Amino acid sequence: MQQKPVQDYGVFLGINANQANRLDDYRMVVIEPSEFTEDQIKQLQADGKTVYGYLNIGTIESYRPYYARFQDLALGVYENWPDEKWIDVSSPVWQGFIIDELGKQVAEMGLDGFFLDNADVYYQYPTREVFVGLVAILKGLKTYDITLIINGGDAFVSECINAGIALSLFDGINQETVFTSIDFENNTYGEQTEEERAYFQAYLAKAKASGLAVYLLEYRANQELAKEIDAYCEENGFFWFNAESLDLE
Numbered sequence: 378m379q380q381k382p383v384q385d386y387g388v389f390l391g392i393n394a395n396q397a398n399r400l401d402d403y404r405m406v407v408i409e410p411s412e413f414t415e416d417q418i419k420q421l422q423a424d425g426k427t428v429y430g431y432l433n434i435g436t437i438e439s440y441r442p443y444y445a446r447f448q449d450l451a452l453g454v455y456e457n458w459p460d461e462k463w464i465d466v467s468s469p470v471w472q473g474f475i476i477d478e479l480g481k482q483v484a485e486m487g488l489d490g491f492f493l494d495n496a497d498v499y500y501q502y503p504t505r506e507v508f509v510g511l512v513a514i515l516k517g518l519k520t521y522d523i524t525l526i527i528n529g530g531d532a533f534v535s536e537c538i539n540a541g542i543a544l545s546l547f548d549g550i551n552q553e554t555v556f557t558s559i560d561f562e563n564n565t566y567g568e569q570t571e572e573e574r575a576y577f578q579a580y581l582a583k584a585k586a587s588g589l590a591v592y593l594l595e596y597r598a599n600q601e602l603a604k605e606i607d608a609y610c611e612e613n614g615f616f617w618f619n620a621e622s623l624d625l626e
Contacts, residue, residue, distance in 0.1 A: 384402050384404065386403065386618045387399075387400065387406050388492075389406060389407065389625055390407065391624040393409075394413045394417045396626070399626070401424075403426065404425065404426060405426065405429070406426055406429070407429045407431060407492045408430060410431065414486075415485075418487055422487070427489045427490070428489050429488065429490045429491065430483050430486065430490070431491075431494060432475070432480060432493050432518075433494045433495055434466065435494065435495030435496055435499075435511070436458075436462060436463050436495045437451060437461065438460050443479075447464065448462075452465055457561040467506040467507055467509065467510035468510070472513050472514050472517065475514050476514060476518060476520075480517065480518050481521070484518075484523060490548070491524070492551065493515075493518075495528075495530070496530025496533045497532070497533070498511070499536075511533055512537075519546065524548045525546070525547040525549075527549070527550050528594075529552065529553060530550070534580075538584065538587045549589050549592060551593070552580070552581060552591070553594045553596075554569055554595065555569060555593050557569055557595040557602070558570070558573075559623065566597040566622075578609075581613070581615070582613075585614070591613070591615040591616070592615065592616045592617065593606070593616070593617035597619070598619050606619075
């Protein structure tokens, strides 16, 4: 008899189906759908898991098979991520691809939801056109009737909350590095500054008050800090995952 999952939430974008045992202890998991088949996803769900699939809506990675099709829509290099470029989400061509092609393909795998990355394109390019483009993408993905979680994107999410449209577009948010920090230059991990932590905690309180589910993704929090995060999340009804590294394996 299989043991029931003992942890609520895990983000494992760096694994493939051959490493699916890494997911055994988790009730909700985020995976890279291109590394799993529809049958493998069904098996994870049969094992009692809620499975979210990663979908990158705001940047384009050079290793994706569709990169050449859309590289002319690139806006600029994503700092600290040399294989990624910000994409023009206001383009109907990109919107159509994400909604009707890539999104449809991933949704048809039977996932419980999308883990939507890089709505931060609106922070980098804060124009009305970019905001409207992201809204159009979310409205399109909503038609698949699955849960939508936005990773990061606090500037965009905050504007949606202020406009009273957040819950009509997505169901929850995942925020990285509320309590921990990443030194990309030295590939090390530490604690977040008090100022940044206060900003994110105020943002997460705002998201909670608006009815959104809240998830945290931290990196290599030590035992003492992990206890603090546990208490914070338990008090607020949030979920969190303590990743070993950016590889998310």
